[in-house]
Amino acid sequence: MRRPARTRVSVRIERLTLAGIALEGAEAKHLRAALEAELSRMLMTSDLAGVFASAGAAPSVAARDIQMPTARRGARATALGGVVAHSLFEAMGGTKGPGT
Numbered sequence: 001m002r003r004p005a006r007t008r009v010s011v012r013i014e015r016l017t018l019a020g021i022a023l024e025g026a027e028a029k030h031l032r033a034a035l036e037a038e039l040s041r042m043l044m045t046s047d048l049a050g051v052f053a054s055a056g057a058a059p060s061v062a063a064r065d066i067q068m069p070t071a072r073r074g075a076r077a078t079a080l081g082g083v084v085a086h087s088l089f090e091a092m093g094g095t096k097g098p099g100t
Contacts, residue, residue, distance in 0.1 A: 009043060011039065011043070013035075013088075016035075016084070018080075018084070021068065021080070023077060026077075027076065027077035028077070029077075030077035030078050030081065031078070031081040031084070032081070033078075033081065034077070034078040034079075034080070034082055034085070035081040035082075035084050035085045035088075036081075037081075037085075038081065038082045038085035038086070039085040039088060039089060042085065042086070042089045042094060043089070043094075046089075046094055058092075061088060061091045061092055062091060063084070063087040063088050063090070063091040064087050064091065066083050066084065066087050067083070068080065069082075069083050
């Protein structure tokens with residue numbers, strides 16, 4: 001049995017502004033990795049990929065305000081990356097569902 005063809009979606013974030021949040025040292029890398037992993041997971045498990053395929057590029061996306069997650073110092077950026085991913089996903093038209 002053949003698998004259905006997958007839609008290829010490319011999301012490019014040129015600039016991400018987190019007002020009032022200062023990241024130190026490697027924290028920016030951890031935030032970036034967590035954001036990428038969580039946003040990818042949500043896109044792969046949603047039907048939002050089909051929307052992207054027909055919608056094209058968006059010059060900007062304004063996400064909702066977020067709360068800084070409570071996490072120990074070393075895990076702060078990783079937790080924040082997940083929160084930012086969820087906010088962006090919703091701003092792009094995704095809805096909260098199981099696992100989001």
